[in-house]
Amino acid sequence: MERESDARRALAGSSSVGLAAAAMGLAFGVLVTQSGLPWWWATIFASVVFAGSLEFLLLGLVLTTAPLGQVAAAAFLVNFRHVFYAMSFPLHRVPGAAAKAYSTFALTDEAYALTARPDARTWNRARILWTQAFVHLFWAGSVTLGALGAVWSRAWRDSSSRSPRCSSCSGSTRSAPAATSRPRSSPSPPRWSGTSCSANRCWWSR
Amino acid sequence: MPDAAYLASAVAVAAAVTWALRALPFALLVPLRRSEVVPHLAAAMPVGVMSILVVHTLRHTTLTAPPHGVAVGIALATTVALHLWRRNVVLSIACGTLVHVVLAGVASTG
Numbered sequence: 001m002e003r004e005s006d007a008r009r010a011l012a013g014s015s016s017v018g019l020a021a022a023a024m025g026l027a028f029g030v031l032v033t034q035s036g037l038p039w040w041w042a043t044i045f046a047s048v049v050f051a052g053s054l055e056f057l058l059l060g061l062v063l064t065t066a067p068l069g070q071v072a073a074a075a076f077l078v079n080f081r082h083v084f085y086a087m088s089f090p091l092h093r094v095p096g097a098a099a100k101a102y103s104t105f106a107l108t109d110e111a112y113a114l115t116a117r118p119d120a121r122t123w124n125r126a127r128i129l130w131t132q133a134f135v136h137l138f139w140a141g142s143v144t145l146g147a148l149g150a151v152w153s154r155a156w157r158d159s160s161s162r163s164p165r166c167s168s169c170s171g172s173t174r175s176a177p178a179a180t181s182r183p184r185s186s187p188s189p190p191r192w193s194g195t196s197c198s199a200n201r202c203w204w205s206r
Numbered sequence: 207m208p209d210a211a212y213l214a215s216a217v218a219v220a221a222a223v224t225w226a227l228r229a230l231p232f233a234l235l236v237p238l239r240r241s242e243v244v245p246h247l248a249a250a251m252p253v254g255v256m257s258i259l260v261v262h263t264l265r266h267t268t269l270t271a272p273p274h275g276v277a278v279g280i281a282l283a284t285t286v287a288l289h290l291w292r293r294n295v296v297l298s299i300a301c302g303t304l305v306h307v308v309l310a311g312v313a314s315t316g
Binding site: 015016017019020023036037041044045048049050051054058061062063065066068071072074075076079080081082083084085086087088091101104105107109112113116117 | 224249296300303
């Protein structure tokens with residue numbers, strides 16, 4: 001019962017920053033799908049790395065197959081600000097090794113902003129962990145929605161563009177040779193590389 | 207297209223570095239808990255960190271070329287004014303974001 005009300009209060013408290021993060025999350029999800037990666041990589045980025053601005057940078061790095069040392073350096077520089085959060089984040093109110101592990105893993109800007117407020121000084125272990133879990137859920141959920149939304153809207157556009165005029169190309173969909181065979185070192189990552197040829201050719205032939 | 211093994215390694219590296227930056231400072235702070243400086247820093251840090259985040263967010267805004275950061279400036283002023291007036295976090299964030307999205311859309315299309 002007590003645990004439930006902690007969860008409910010955590011949801012109410014995290015919804016403001018959660019919704020603000022979700023707007024960015026949707027955009028990141030769309031970007032991952034547009035970059036040509038399978039949509040579920042967006043979910044993995046969001047839930048495992050769980051650091052908004054770094055994920056945008058990381059997507060650009062992996063699309064050019066940057067060395068892992070460069071990935072590590074980027075992560076270090078972008079997220080160095082987190083070392084200061086240990087000064088005031090109430091980790092001492094989160095006992096247990098597993099709980100501490102998750103709490104430090106999910107110590108995002110949003111989690112810090114919520115727990116550093118004066119009225120958060122009375123929060124117990126459950127309230128802090130639920131708050132972090134909801135921010136995590138808002139982020140990973142919105143990124144997944146954005147990625148799937150981009151997949152669905154592309155499928156819908158492809159199917160709606162299959163008019164009689166486009167019959168010449170509707171037979172050989174899902175190849176997009178021009179986009180996927182572009183060299184990895186191209187300065188700008190190929191956008192819409194997964195777009196089927198039917199959509200491409202019809203746009204050009206109009 | 208990068209292969210799955212490379213992508214998984216890149217995600218693992220980024221996650222490990224990020225988690226280390228978030229978790230290790232706590233281990234270093236334990237011996238400092240008894241000092242007088244740390245409680246002071248703990249109290250003063252939130253404002254400092256939020257200021258850093260604001261600068262971090264705005265650092266790529268160009269003031270010398272059109273649109274001279276007008277969209278960001280107006281959106282920021284809206285957020286601050288609304289917050290001073292209503293003291294409602296959701297309202298300030300939502301309206302400030304909306305103003306910026308609308309202005310950025312206008313600036314990029316026309």
